[in-house]
Amino acid sequence: MIEAVKLTKYYPPPIKSPLDLKSLGDFLGKPREEIPALVDLNFKVKEGEIYGLLGPNGAGKTTLCKIASALVIPTGGHLYIDGYESVEEHNEVKGKIFTIFGGSRDLFGLFQWRVSVEKNLRFMAELWGIPKAETDRRINQALELLHLKEKRNEWYQKLSAGMRQKVYLALPLVLQPEVLILDEPTVYLDAFTRREVWNAILRLSKELGTTILLTTHNLREAESLCDRVLLFNRSKIAEGTPKELIEEVQTLKAERKIIAKIKGMVHPKDFDGITQKIEVQRNGEFTYLQLYFKNEDIKEVLGLLSRYKIVDVQTSQVTLEEVFTHLCKK
Numbered sequence: 272m273i274e275a276v277k278l279t280k281y282y283p284p285p286i287k288s289p290l291d292l293k294s295l296g297d298f299l300g301k302p303r304e305e306i307p308a309l310v311d312l313n314f315k316v317k318e319g320e321i322y323g324l325l326g327p328n329g330a331g332k333t334t335l336c337k338i339a340s341a342l343v344i345p346t347g348g349h350l351y352i353d354g355y356e357s358v359e360e361h362n363e364v365k366g367k368i369f370t371i372f373g374g375s376r377d378l379f380g381l382f383q384w385r386v387s388v389e390k391n392l393r394f395m396a397e398l399w400g401i402p403k404a405e406t407d408r409r410i411n412q413a414l415e416l417l418h419l420k421e422k423r424n425e426w427y428q429k430l431s432a433g434m435r436q437k438v439y440l441a442l443p444l445v446l447q448p449e450v451l452i453l454d455e456p457t458v459y460l461d462a463f464t465r466r467e468v469w470n471a472i473l474r475l476s477k478e479l480g481t482t483i484l485l486t487t488h489n490l491r492e493a494e495s496l497c498d499r500v501l502l503f504n505r506s507k508i509a510e511g512t513p514k515e516l517i518e519e520v521q522t523l524k525a526e527r528k529i530i531a532k533i534k535g536m537v538h539p540k541d542f543d544g545i546t547q548k549i550e551v552q553r554n555g556e557f558t559y560l561q562l563y564f565k566n567e568d569i570k571e572v573l574g575l576l577s578r579y580k581i582v583d584v585q586t587s588q589v590t591l592e593e594v595f596t597h598l599c600k601k
């Protein structure tokens with residue numbers, strides 16, 4: 272459905288003032304360096320999939336979204352949407368694809384300020400040629416799902432910034448494009464509103480079959496929403512389901528941690544040879560143990576622990592956040 276083949280983008284170097292003597296020297300002497308944003312990036316997104324694009328600041332995520340929307344021309348390689356080249360054959364795809372740029376703050380570009388929420392949504396539906404009865408149905412559903420019903424007749428201008436963002440995110444539910452590109456869609460939203468938007472995104476993918484490309488810095492968001500994620504910094508670092516990436520890092524680190532609260536004293540020597548590190552803290556009648564050990568030694572560690580009076584035990588889990596930090600550091 273979406274396929275990147277050796278996708279590459281180098282931005283031209285910034286043009287400095289000719290009055291700046293140093294840059295004039297650069298201009299006359301050595302060639303100025305171009306800025307790499309994407310280098311030989313390959314990936315494939317299946318129909319109906321939510322595909323997360325993760326990467327540090329400047330990794331090339333927005334550039335990729337802009338290429339998909341034909342706002343930036345790649346320097347090399349191709350991005351195909353439904354088999355069509357996103358820039359060269361933009362006319363073939365423009366009725367199938369809708370993009371929301373949350374991170375770059377031009378989120379609200381399409382809406383009129385002194386016009387009601389409903390009229391704004393209706394206007395866009397008309398532009399997309401959606402029949403009136405269908406528009407009514409979709410607007411009702413979208414406002415219901417995003418808990419926006421009481422804002423229906425409110426001027427867009429009168430809404431809070433987060434509310435405006437939420438109304439804007441109702442648009443894909445009304446337009447129902449085949450492909451949806453979301454660049455940091457929930458970036459300024461509070462935790463509750465973010466979850467409402469997650470529900471809307473999941474509905475689009477799971478019930479309407481929309482193929483979604485989503486960039487985010489919120490790794491909980493990626494873990495909750497994405498079927499697969501691509502971790503990249505100009506080029507690919509890792510790809511897979513959030514679960515696969517977490518498991519991969521877990522085995523790479525080959526380390527687990529157990530925190531146990533035990534009634535009474537503990538003899539740290541009992542754990543010699545099995546744990547890699549042990550931290551012991553006494554507090555009144557309780558001992559707090561932190562044990563670091565290899566994955567394969569879990570049975571023995573649990574066996575030893577069971578000799579004590581355990582009050583509470585927690586094992587720490589690797590999250591996508593740790594995967595991100597671990598793989599981006601390398």
Ligand SMILES: Nc1ncnc2c1ncn2[C@@H]1O[C@H](COP(=O)(O)OP(=O)(O)OP(=O)(O)O)[C@@H](O)[C@H]1O
Nearest residue numbers: 282306307308327328329330331332333334335374
């Ligand atoms: N119009 C432009 N002209 C020159 N360089 C640009 C332009 N837009 C982006 N860049 C550069 O391309 C690289 C990738 O930028 P991009 O905005 O795609 O990253 P990003 O992954 O979206 O980052 P963020 O997480 O901060 O949004 C950066 O080095 C950036 O400075």
Ligand SMILES: [Mg+2]
Nearest residue numbers: 332333334374
């Ligand atoms: Mg960006």
